[in-house]
Amino acid sequence: MNHRLGPGESGIAMPIAVMMVALLGVLGAGLLVFATTDLSFATEENQSQRAFEMADAGVKAAKRQLDQNATVTAYDGGGSDDVQWSSSKPNADTNCSGLGTSGVCLRNLDENTATDDAVSVAITSQAGGGFKVVATGKYGPARRKIDTVFKQGGGVGIPPTYFSRSSISLGGNTNLADISLFSFGNVTKSGGGSGSFTGNDEYFKKWAATGDSFTYPNPFNMTARSSNRRAVGALGTVDSWYSTSPQNAQVFTGTTSGTTANPRMVETPSSPQSSSQITFPFDTRMTTLDADIASLRQRAQELEAATGYDYYRPLPSPSTSATSAYRDISSWPSGANYETVVFYEFDSYSSTNVVKYTNSGGGCPTPSARGVIVVVNGNFEMAGSTGFNGGVITYTNPTGADRGTFSSSGGSCLVGYANATGNMSIQGTPGAGSVPALNTLSSFDGALSVANWRECYNATCTAP
Structure with a gap:
């Protein structure tokens, strides 16, 4: 049955309808605002x-x-x-x-x-x-x-410095520049006051992380030096020549009592490291050196396989006159760079196993012969007017003061660094120059x- 609106009812329905339309409009506008806002947020989030x-x-x-x-x-x-x-x-x-x-x-x-x-x-x-x-x-x-x-x-972590696992002796009239000396033994000086020790430690700087431009962040040493100038760090004693004028090098020894102002040199610091202790700003573990030697051997063998040149030179022991020409370095590979390795390896150690560097190398102060020389189970010598630009590593295991020695004499010029498991005798005009550390070169830097x-x-x- 149909119902017709009466006069009063029609008057009420119209305002309700208008209100409903208005309400729906407001709701729709609100929903549109929410949708627009969400879309804006989504766009910003996406961007x-x-x-x-x-x-x-x-x-x-x-x-x-x-x-x-x-x-x-x-x-x-x-x-x-x-x-x-x-x-x-x-x-x-x-x-x-x-x-x-x-x-x-x-x-x-x-x-x-x-x-x-x-x-x-x-x-x-x-x-x-x-x-x-x-x-x-x-x-x-x-x-x-x-x-x-x-x-x-x-990577290969050979430290770009003079480092001996035994002792270091600096000869008379030696002019050492822009590098520090590190030793497990003593550091001495012969020839009186002749010679000089100048410049800053260009690579290890203050030996630790600092808030200035001389920072050297590393996981080994937490005690910073007060200066980045040349220094000597030895577990034994250090000749007073190094610390007195005009050398004025910072000196840290293992024989001092150790204070915050003058920390004692130690091989293995306490954990956490005391501010009265200072140690080597690089890895000194023999297991690390063993791995580095293996990597350098591999590099020499790879170069030999690629070029045919004898970068890897295995030698009998003891050394004989028949092998002297093979072990004496009178020339250097053409086109060599700091990633070039010539590796001499005697099958066992003998005091007669000596590799002699006799190449002029282009002369000082910037020898043209560049690369790395490694001597395993033997000793290394350079003398006279010879020059080399790079690193020299001598290695024996087990180590000993007279096993794996390094010697430079006369007017020889090693621009770079030397690491020796045995004693180190330095003369001539050695210095850091601009030789890069091996772990900064693509052949030796390891994985990023x-x-x-x-x-x-x-x-x-x-x-x-």
């Missing part, structure tokens, strides 16, 4: 995520760059040898405006020219090894920044891995 992906891609690109070139001097701000990826190199690419003013600018990573995406990437080498990468990515208005530190592991990762929310990424 932020894409900006993060740009920054992450920049870190990965830096890793690929370091895999190809992990030379410390290419990213240290030291001069013209820095590559464009270095934080010292200015970059005015407008695509990275507001992201960074150094390093490289990579854009269009999503391969869509309609989007505004880019990443600024800068690499800085760190004292003690490793590389800091700062990557700032953008996608539209969004910005994200990542700070990553890559460290190298499993992430040591520290963080996203930065401040204006600048400071070192972690």
